[in-house]
Amino acid sequence: MVEGPAPNGNAAPADALPKVVVQNLRIRYGNHVALRGLDLSVRRNEILGIIGPAGSGKTSFLRALNRMDEFIPGMEVEGRITFDGRDIRRVRNVYALRSRIGVVFPLPVGLPLTVYENVALAPRLRGVRKASELDVIVERCLRRAALWEEVKDRLRSLGSLLSGGQQQRLTIARALSQEPDLLLLDEFSIAVDPVTTMRIEDVLKELKNEMSIVLVTNLVQQARRLADRTAFFLTGEHVETSDTARIFSGIVKDPRTHDYIEGRFG
Amino acid sequence: MTSASEQLFAGTSLNARDRRVEWLVRNLLGLMTALLILPVVIIMTLLVVRGGPVISWEFLTTAPVDGMTAGGIFPALVGTVWLVAVALVASVPVGVAAAVYLSEYAPDNWLTRAINLAIINLAGVPSIVHALFGVGAFVLFFRFGTSILAASLTLAVMTLPVVIVSTREALQAVPRAFREACWNMGATRWQTIRRIVLPNAVSGILTGVILEVSRTSGETAPIMFTGAAFFLPFLPQGVLDQTMAMSLHLFVIATQVPDAPDALPFGVALVLISMVLAMNALSIGFRVYVRGRKKW
Numbered sequence: 001m002v003e004g005p006a007p008n009g010n011a012a013p014a015d016a017l018p019k020v021v022v023q024n025l026r027i028r029y030g031n032h033v034a035l036r037g038l039d040l041s042v043r044r045n046e047i048l049g050i051i052g053p054a055g056s057g058k059t060s061f062l063r064a065l066n067r068m069d070e071f072i073p074g075m076e077v078e079g080r081i082t083f084d085g086r087d088i089r090r091v092r093n094v095y096a097l098r099s100r101i102g103v104v105f106p107l108p109v110g111l112p113l114t115v116y117e118n119v120a121l122a123p124r125l126r127g128v129r130k131a132s133e134l135d136v137i138v139e140r141c142l143r144r145a146a147l148w149e150e151v152k153d154r155l156r157s158l159g160s161l162l163s164g165g166q167q168q169r170l171t172i173a174r175a176l177s178q179e180p181d182l183l184l185l186d187e188f189s190i191a192v193d194p195v196t197t198m199r200i201e202d203v204l205k206e207l208k209n210e211m212s213i214v215l216v217t218n219l220v221q222q223a224r225r226l227a228d229r230t231a232f233f234l235t236g237e238h239v240e241t242s243d244t245a246r247i248f249s250g251i252v253k254d255p256r257t258h259d260y261i262e263g264r265f266g
Numbered sequence: 267m268t269s270a271s272e273q274l275f276a277g278t279s280l281n282a283r284d285r286r287v288e289w290l291v292r293n294l295l296g297l298m299t300a301l302l303i304l305p306v307v308i309i310m311t312l313l314v315v316r317g318g319p320v321i322s323w324e325f326l327t328t329a330p331v332d333g334m335t336a337g338g339i340f341p342a343l344v345g346t347v348w349l350v351a352v353a354l355v356a357s358v359p360v361g362v363a364a365a366v367y368l369s370e371y372a373p374d375n376w377l378t379r380a381i382n383l384a385i386i387n388l389a390g391v392p393s394i395v396h397a398l399f400g401v402g403a404f405v406l407f408f409r410f411g412t413s414i415l416a417a418s419l420t421l422a423v424m425t426l427p428v429v430i431v432s433t434r435e436a437l438q439a440v441p442r443a444f445r446e447a448c449w450n451m452g453a454t455r456w457q458t459i460r461r462i463v464l465p466n467a468v469s470g471i472l473t474g475v476i477l478e479v480s481r482t483s484g485e486t487a488p489i490m491f492t493g494a495a496f497f498l499p500f501l502p503q504g505v506l507d508q509t510m511a512m513s514l515h516l517f518v519i520a521t522q523v524p525d526a527p528d529a530l531p532f533g534v535a536l537v538l539i540s541m542v543l544a545m546n547a548l549s550i551g552f553r554v555y556v557r558g559r560k561k562w
Contacts (some may be wrong), residue, residue, distance in 0.1 A: 043365075066450055095452040095453070098449070098450060109446075112462065
């Protein structure tokens with residue numbers, strides 16, 4: 001099933017297309033099938049929440065969107081994914097594709113660089129050289145990731161010396177420094193304290209105006225707070241996707257969805 | 267009178283036999299370690315005691331005289347520096363490049379595995395075989411004659427596996443998560459290597475290079491047919507000249523010059539081993555320095 005355009009009346013026709021359309025996506029690791037027959041779309045300027053227990057294929061889905069299967073041994077992706085209407089398999093310049101997609105994983109990866117250089121790396125890779133320009137980008141991204149106030153006096157110290165929660169926000173700032181139109185977040189709040197999590201959630205609500213966000217989360221309530229629509233995955237099966245408000249008010253197509261969000265599972 | 271707590275420990279402690287075995291194993295392992303250190307201590311003591319008196323500024327800066335029974339070792343010292351330097355220039359770029367390819371680009375398939383196996387085998391080839399290969403390839407086929415160039419290239423081929431293996435290990439020590447984070451941002455392989463992987467592998471790579479230096483400076487067989495001379499009272503002017511070398515000089519005065527004073531070979535050996543130890547110390551110092559500012 002390919003879902004129709006977002007209900008966004010005055011947008012240009014090209015913008016009315018979903019950002020990402022996934023058709024019959026199947027992901028295998030050797031003999032293990034991680035995801036089968038997934039049809040799903042990510043609309044423009046929405047937060048799509050993906051919930052489901054461990055091993056349901058959520059992370060594999062994110063990986064496929066960024067063509068990470070190319071460097072993950074054994075991972076095989078079948079089916080069709082379009083990004084802005086283009087089949088990502090056919091995109092020759094995979095680097096350009098990836099640079100438009102920001103990725104944040106559960107455990108922060110602070111590159112062995114200074115705080116500043118962590119955020120300046122992506123702009124540098126796309127050719128930004130002027131220090132003044134980089135300064136602006138770095139400050140803007142760190143502010144958006146709710147990290148600026150804590151690190152503005154230690155931009156030249158190593159990113160890996162920050163605390164776990166700070167490193168995760170650094171990772172988010174780095175993803176934003178790519179100026180992505182799609183942001184993939186995989187359980188970003190595992191290593192982050194609750195207060196900071198709330199601050200990042202506020203940031204995500206704002207970012208939604210500029211990009212599409214896919215939020216994989218173990219916290220059902222986080223999906224409820226943030227997501228416009230919520231998808232439920234279960235052991236490689238896409239059970240359903242629906243408006244978050246509907247799902248959480250108990251209007252579900254499949255009783256298993258209800259059981260999961262009510263915590264009556266397994 | 268036994269208290270309750272003593273009862274408790276009597277019950278949970280290892281029984282007598284286990285504790286005897288523990289004592290035995292610990293002391294046996296310690297003894298083996300002591301045995302390991304013993305030859306090094308003996309060699310160093312012997313060299314310092316018997317060779318030490320020979321060493322002087324003059325010894326280091328003059329040529330041998332009187333049929334190599336007196337004088338210094340200057341041409342051999344300079345020759346060894348030449349040989350090592352040219353060997354490094356030849357082997358480091360090739361070795362590092364090959365290691366980067368094998369570690370960062372090559373797919374994990376049978377061909378890569380075969381190449382890795384070949385590299386390990388190359389490291390196991392006896393040095394005399396490398397020497398004869400050097401004669402055939404560099405002295406005769408490429409017509410470099412017996413020269414520093416031919417000798418250094420032979421040394422380079424011989425030590426290439428050391429450079430490749432140590433470089434590859436240094437690269438592999440950089441966590442894969444860093445690479446994936448970069449790739450996910452849209453960085454190419456080379457951008458990732460240049461900005462993240464190499465800067466963090468440099469210490470390991472340099473350690474390998476220094477290891478190569480210490481090994482190269484001591485090798486005798488690969489240079490004795492390819493470019494190292496028995497006796498040359500003057501210094502080489504370029505890479506196509508022959509040269510004396512410390513290792514061969516030591517071999518010669520110890521075996522071919524019967525009237526050389528007893529202390530002389532010890533002195534030469536002491537200088538050679540000091541060079542090697544100095545390089546190793548440099549390498550350890552460098553590693554300690556880099557580890558102090560390790561970035562993850």
